[in-house]
Amino acid sequence: MTATFRTLVFWFAAAWVAAGFGPRLTAAEEFQPGAAAGSTASTALAEGLELESEQLWGDAIRHYESALRTWEEDAQLRQRLLISRLHYDVRRRYDDSSFVDAARRLPTQQALDLYAEVLANIETHYVEEPDWAKLLLHGTASLEVALSEKAFRQQQLADVPAERIEAFRQTVHRYVISRPSETRFDLRANAAYVAGLARQELGLSGTATVMEYVCGAILTLDPYSRFLTGAQLDETFSNIEGNFVGLGVELKADTDRLAIVNVIPEGPADVAGIVPGDSIIEVDGTRTDSADPDHVADLLRGPENSYVRVGILGADGQRRDLQVQRRRVEVPCVENVHLADPDRGVGYFRLTNFQKTTTRDVERALWNLHRQGMQQLIIDVRGNPGGLLSAAVEVADHFVTRGRIVTTRGRNARENFDYVAHDTNTWDVPLIVLIDGDSASASEIFAGAIRDQNRGTLIGTRTYGKGSVQGIFRMQSAHAGLCLTTAKFYSPNNVAISERGVAPHVTVQPTYIAARPTEDGRLATVEDDAILKAALGHARDSARLSRLP
Template structure:
């Protein structure tokens, strides 16, 4: 899955970009060239990261080889465009790319980019011409839609055969989602031609700055997955996203084999409130209000985002293939009203749950959902007494929960990707008297201990913390501290494993006076340098690079390993598919000396008791059985790379999947005494939260055990 995350990092997406080598490239026929500014940035960026990056990786032939491979996989991750002869002609660049960058020579990288551009246009033009072919949909053949682990095309003939099947597959998907009207076949072919035409048009808009950003990130990502370069335009877009204020539907998106996938639904946004759009759903078409849908398969991520975002109060409609279903499934139509998304203001919120324990008692448990570690630093600095922060919001909630006499508190940090380090420390302080919370080590191995020195405690009672694979960074710091102090029980799945911190720095401050003078002189004669850029954007772009590493108070890094829950639930994503451990260039796990701290309790014995009771419940839990089956099916589908092109067979598979999905929904509804969803009726999404329900059962056991001790 992380091949997808690599592409998603760049708002100026590389999905529809291109490249060119010793293939016949005609001057002026869309051939892109580097300019003087880019050459200077490349040289100084290599110099900066070699000296200042936390990871002291040798800048040698081995790293150059990784950069080379990342450049190819970044451009053509599913091996749909390059020929083996192209790759062979690039091979002489493998061990010289890094030295080229060091000297500001971008010619080899642009050569690769331009060959890709040529192949991209060849393949798409071939696809357009294939759309009107007389396809035999009764023929038993299959299409390899994910070629990542296959070899490059041996020749044009193999490439054309693969693309013939792709066109047939794309047309078949449209046929299966059609209503059966006579004129729909012609309409489907017209839609497909427009889709491919849009891809060609978008590719033509790519410029040397798009290419340069992608190339620099092939280099930075070879050092560390969280180190990224942004052009001035990319920097502005990134910083706007980090300001957590925009208008749209509230969803983070990523590319997945030329289809936009929902990576995260932002808490508090229109999509979150509507509850129809879910993580891992795929968006295949977008419509403005009552206008016709526009097919967005194959579009650049940035262009799809622009189509979905819009002024507050306006309506956008999405055609969505639900998570876990084949792209041939009938799409759902979701209508959302755009709103202002101020992620910083998506406050922590509470609900009170009553749960009957195995001891027969009913316990009141306050569940606090923490969507992120937010802090309005600007307002705090200005002295605004009402500035927003996670800790302030949670403290108010805890005060309310104490008044409502809850027996325990369950902190829900699932899908919390982190945020402010300050807030991670401050939030921990609400549950401990005082002491170290996290250790931070710099590139020179100097360790600083971040402490909570406020001796007041907002909640001293039983505490639980829920995490999952999407809980990262600040979430892991908080959960780890609660676990190390023996302050509470951790529930869920292994967290993401991001134990590093990045600094965002404008490249302007690293460009020497000599380089600026050289650039000034060359600018006068280089028409390829476009000096127009967003107001306030850094002239030479921005670099976000890793500068520190986090460690728990017990000395263990959260890098790779993350936080392992005391009560573990099955994980949908395996560690090698999603999380820090799926990144080849990620920093390693290690440990340092433990801080001096006092545990509140040794929970080893209690946790074992909680686990035994949890395991006993799971033996007879229908929901747990369904969860395991769903995970097995999800992983099976994740491993599939080809699909049948026989229409009857594909339709049968789709119908069987629909029957399975409906049966599973109805089985779960029956457990809750809800009426059955009949055939033809739309299926509701995620009516229950089994992980939270069982976590509440564990909390009831925990409260009971604490009361007995």
């Protein structure tokens, strides 16, 4: 943890949902064939537009992100991705009771102060020089999108005729196109101006208008910067601290259900008999096949010691309804500590994320394995989305004797750091690190340090490629936060991780997702896991070579 500035609380390196951005941002725009016409990219664009027409914004985002991995320079794909994200974000916010309640209570003047505070943080800490004209355009685009969304209209404009809303939506960007946008002070004045117009023409709350400028500006900066509602800010800190109030389950959103990937031992879900392989299909009367999965997942949250009613579909196809108490849950970041090959002393543990407790938990795991006779070690960071930069550095420092671990570079010189290893308390055990395409951010800091310092062997597939650091800022003008990209990070050999990832020494395609349950409810064993099998084979060969004369 680094508390460098008054509002900057944590350096936070974690993978967020990827996004893109483009030059023109009007949700009413119709597709006009351009450079991509006649190409495969145009087919991808047409498929995305079909998803948009059905308002399947989450699916559209995933589709455009996938397409952009092939046609990364296609401006139309990026533009539609951004518009899809704006739609998705409006729905997410207006399904979040903490945001709706705060927006209802927040006076317009205070909302403008919040906007000013956000812009000041962007000016001071954002990794790139802000383009104020583009941020104004993006905020206006967010308002346009909100005015087209049913959830926003029901909350803010229930009694206003649809044609009046649509007329204002179609023309709102014209109101700001000729206004000054050279400084953050201009942007605050423009938001106040549009809020006044919206109040005059639609009776729209000034706060609701300003909040679209707040969220639109942040969301479109880069894939990882975002506005945090009060509930999201509290949850972020809970994740960093390694504990939260909830059921103690790891979820994956499927088309019509929330699949339970993992259950924290002795947590509320575990006590209630919920196991990996089960699925949540209903929460307090809201079905997952008729509502946005993220919204249903949000319903699982609530005050400590309160109860939630969940409908569970078992792997056997049987439904059961449970009342589960929400409790504070300690989230383990080190799992499955054991000797994977007792005869050769090959230790193993999985790192699920990097949080404040990670260094302590890793040390416990190392000593545990040492007492069992560990001669080699496999650390599994597959599926690890990241977490605290400081935790990744500290874990790497347990294995790297000297030299650089990671470098961060930002626009602000105070965000430039060289993190180096210390010679004390270093474990010299031969090391293997398992990686995959879901190993991101802090995981890549750790893997990159091990690779560049020739400290171990990386086995698996290339990592995600998230090479930036986010600062979590607590706002002073309202109970809200800002997750803002403040720096980019580089491996010890000065290689940028962003969009490249970290390559393994030995490439092995996975045969299953880590910890996926099998049909009979068991967790996958070593025979099911090609990457772990390859690692054990490598450890066996290394042990044999070390014994040769």
